Amino acid sequence: MIEAVGLTKRYGKTLAVDNLSFTVPTGRVTGFLGPNGAGKSTTMRMILGLDTPSGGSALIDGKRYRDLHQPLRTVGALLDAKWVHPNRSARAHLAWMAKSNRLPAKRVDEVLDIVGLSAVAGKRAGGFSLGMSQRLGIAAALLGDPQVLLFDEPVNGLDPEGILWIRKFMHRLADEGRTVFVSSHLLSEMALTAQELVVIGRGKLISQSSTEDFVSQATENTVRVRSPQLGALRTALGRTGVSIRDEGESLIVSGMDCADIGELAAQTGTVLHELSPQRGSLEEAFMQLTGDSVEYHTEIAEGQVPATLVPAGK
Amino acid sequence: MSLLTAERIKLFSTRSPWWCGLAAVVLPIGFTALLVGQANGGLEVGVTTTQATANLGRSVVMVLAALAVTTEYRFSTIRSTFQATPNRIAALLAKTAVVAALAGVLGELVAFGSWGVSRLLKPSADLALDSADDWRSVAGEGLVFALAAVLALGVGILVRQTAGAVALLLVYSLLVENLIQLIPTAGEDIHRWMPFVAADQFIGVGQRIPDPAFGPWGYLVYFAGISLVVLAAALVTANRRDA
The missing domain is CATH 3.30.70.100 (Alpha-Beta Plaits)
Structure with a gap:
């Protein structure tokens, strides 16, 4: 179980995450939904102990991430598929991670097999397509056979085949009884993947409920x-x-x-x-809920043209 | 122990340490061969002469050490590192140990390679290692290289950008320390306390300081102290800031 209590992150004057409290229940896929810039990635980095909260705390099974011993055995995470040295082979990338948590070397080949990268294990990761990089990131997350998994926007930029693969994979992980916490800015994607939803906007909690309740409440x-x-x-x-x-x-x-x-x-x-x-439409409902909390509004509202449109240079 | 193995896999699974290591050994040995081979009458070749170009190798090793950590920041693998090992100080100390060990080995290769090539080219010169001072001048390079790598790694952690860290290290060690003597009156007094000047006093190369404050080993301890202070500052900073 992941638990955020009053989680706050301040960068200078801006509040990226504002007094955020939620729980991610065990053994389910929980979606973490919010528009771009809502603070999803910052929250995930705080859960993983990479960023220090300005206030509050994030606990995994009651412990702070930085207090976990050999954390890859407890929590696996894919925050960004590009966090790989481009000249290092996929196998070497997994090998050093495995070694740092005293995981057996054969586990590297197992996870490469699970994500279907065995054939390119010796190739440099810099030459991988986005889909392959995502698979490598998922392999890294699975290394320690963890009960808790975090994914940040795993389907972003993937082709339909890749999206389907990830979606099935999430369900498989949850069916195995793992806790999966996955972020997205697409409600339609989350409606297909997640059973629970934590919705945030501008760093604040908007709602936490089951996906079914959220969708039926939100859509008329x-x-x-x-x-x-x-x-x-x-x-x-x-x-x-x-x-x-x-x-x-x-x-x-x-x-x-x-x-x-x-x-x-x-x-x-x-x-x-x-x-x-x-x-x-789910998108409309989502816009209604988070409409006021989108960080970067477009200047011109739909169908509305500024009255004083002057050609440049006059 | 497993952290050291992890860092060793990381260091040797990319190409740049191999190329840096090769350059660090070949360049100073090559220049030593040129220097000793062309020495006649005017230049008396002694044991310390064979170490005159070793600092070139030391500079390349510092680039290697800085790269070992700045590339982690460049490609954000530092986040994977801290995710796998939330005890950041342990993770970075493991990296420091591995890089310093490699630097030490490279330093010995440079030192004995330069000394060996000098013996081959000038069999007549007195190059036998028959005193503790001779051994210090040659075998001591390993210690200097290792400590220089620790300093460079600390700077790399603090600066995080490859270009910035490498430029700072090279411009400082190759230019600033010598140019500082140009400052009127105070210049000489500052110069004698510069870290790389101290390292040269230990080996017995470069400008001799009049009335040295320490003996050669004292200067090594001084150089080590500065390297460790920089490393400590880097570790505290990395532990505190967001990865």
Whole structure:
């Protein structure tokens, strides 16, 4: 279990992480979600004892990372796949890490096998593609067969095959009973990968809940109805007290599901041309929740052009 | 022990230490051969003459030592290092020990290589190692190289950037220490306390200091003290700041 208590990191005047408290439960995949610059990586570096918190603490199974003995046996982490010397071979990179925690040399070949890099183990890591580098980073994280795993944006920049591989891998790790804490700025990705979600924005906690709860709370379920007798239908629906909104030639109904609307239409003898459930997009929900907490806003809002647009040089 | 092995794997699994090591040995031996081979009448070749160009090798070894840690910062592997070994002082001391040991071996290769090539080229000169002073001048290079590597590693940890650390080390050791004598009145007094001047006093090469404050071994202890102070400052800094 990972536990953050009042975790705070200050760089000069800016608060990168602001009094952040959350827990990452054992044996599940927990997503760490937030827009770019929300403080996810800083938080992960503090959990790993690389950055010193300005306040509060991060504990792994009740201990500070820097108090762990041979920490690779307890916590594996991939924060950045590029943290490898480009002229060192994949095997040598894993070999020194294994040695520093007194792990057997044969474990290096085992993890290379798990991530499918055995064939290029002797090649210099600088020549690896991003996908291969990510695999090498995951191999390094798995070296000590740790119960707790941290991944920072593991699918960033990967091709679809790589994304699918990582996603399956996370599930496999959680199925083996490990604690997986994985950060992302993509809610759609997290909805597929994580069972629990810790959401932050501007270094502050926005919510911690199960992914299911978060998604259903965040997205509004509505039904789109089209009918040549829209007026009659609106009256009938109005009597039930649900909320209705016009959208072009159709009605958007919230608070009633498709089956009930269909039956209501049959009772009132209304012809239906469309009856389709609408799911609010995860991205929209995420934007609504974290909208105020995005650090670098774009200057121009959508569809809005500044009134005084003067050509350059005049 | 496992930390030393880890650092040894790290040091020898990239190419630059091999090239630096080769250059550190070949350059001074080559220049010694030129110097001794061309010496006639005017220059009397003695045991210390054979060590006159060893400082070139010492400079290359300092580059090697600085690179051993600045490349870790350059490629952020220092974070993997501290992640694997959260006791940063232990991790960096292991690195220092491995690099210093390599530097010591290179120093002995330079010293005895230069001495050997001199004997081959000038069989007539008195180059026998028949006194404790002669042995100190030759075998002592290993100690000087090792301590210079410790100093360079400390500077590397403090500066973190390769270019900055290497420029600082080379400009300081090759130029600043000598140019400091140009400062009116105080220059000479500052110069006699410079660390690399002290190392030269131990070997018995370079400018002789009038009325030396210590004997040769005293100067070695002084040089070691400065190297260890720089290393200690580096360790405290690395332990405190964010990796």
